Amino acid sequence: MGIIKLDAYVLLISGQDRYTFLDGLSTNKVETSCSTVLTTTKAKIIDVVDVIEVGDNLAVVGYEPYKDKVLDHLQHRVLQQNVTIRDITTLNNVYLSTENYPSQSGITVTRSYLGWILVTSVKNSLKESMTFEQFTEYRTKNIIPYQQHEITSDVHPFNCGLEHLVHEAKGCYIGQEILTRMRSRGKMGKQLVQVQIDAEDATSVGNEYALAIRRVPP
Numbered sequence: 001m002g003i004i005k006l007d008a009y010v011l012l013i014s015g016q017d018r019y020t021f022l023d024g025l026s027t028n029k030v031e032t033s034c035s036t037v038l039t040t041t042k043a044k045i046i047d048v049v050d051v052i053e054v055g056d057n058l059a060v061v062g063y064e065p066y067k068d069k070v071l072d073h074l075q076h077r078v079l080q081q082n083v084t085i086r087d088i089t090t091l092n093n094v095y096l097s098t099e100n101y102p103s104q105s106g107i108t109v110t111r112s113y114l115g116w117i118l119v120t121s122v123k124n125s126l127k128e129s130m131t132f133e134q135f136t137e138y139r140t141k142n143i144i145p146y147q148q149h150e151i152t153s154d155v156h157p158f159n160c161g162l163e164h165l166v167h168e169a170k171g172c173y174i175g176q177e178i179l180t181r182m183r184s185r186g187k188m189g190k191q192l193v194q195v196q197i198d199a200e201d202a203t204s205v206g207n208e209y210a211l212a213i214r215r216v217p218p
Contacts, residue, residue: 001099002130008094009067011060015082018058024173027166035113037165039175043156046073050117052110063147093120140206143194149204161192191216
């Protein structure tokens with residue numbers, strides 16, 4: 001098991017409309033804890049987030065450098081909905097575990113597209129057992145995208161290996177029309193693939209494997 005602290009933000013979404021609010025802004029069905037993608041009207045990625053049920057609230061965990069864009073995206077769409085958004089990043093630590101982490105008091109554990117996300121109070125730090133280089137090795141071996149490498153504002157979810165986070169039977173959300181049309185026509189553009197470590201177009205490079213976003217022959 002490897003554990004690494006992530007550069008992450010944590011937002012707390014409260015109010016009776018919290019589920020429908022997030023569901024209408026992201027690609028996956030938000031009915032319980034899940035990973036999902038926030039997209040623009042052109043279906044480009046704003047961030048990939050983990051939604052975690054915490055009592056009567058939903059915690060949204062994403063990549064810290066993308067936080068301002070995410071907050072702006074969410075706050076402008078609250079309108080008349082019964083929703084409150086709070087930034088609780090400074091109160092929490094966020095870690096990734098490559099294996100299921102045993103349930104413990106003071107640690108919130110949820111399955112993520114990355115592995116398992118662990119959220120703790122800043123007063124309850126966990127011991128890291130994985131370097132960023134080892135994290136990259138884990139990702140390239142398992143073909144897992146990450147922000148500022150494969151996950152950027154230039155791509156849509158199908159480009160970077162996140163097709164499984166785009167629910168096929170979901171109703172209206174921002175970016176849905178484009179993604180649905182791409183999927184129905186079987187034209188989803190470039191794909192995330194595993195490549196040789198000396199590939200010129202590699203987006204992440206490990207010791208054995210690398211990742212790249214390429215056009216794949218049919």
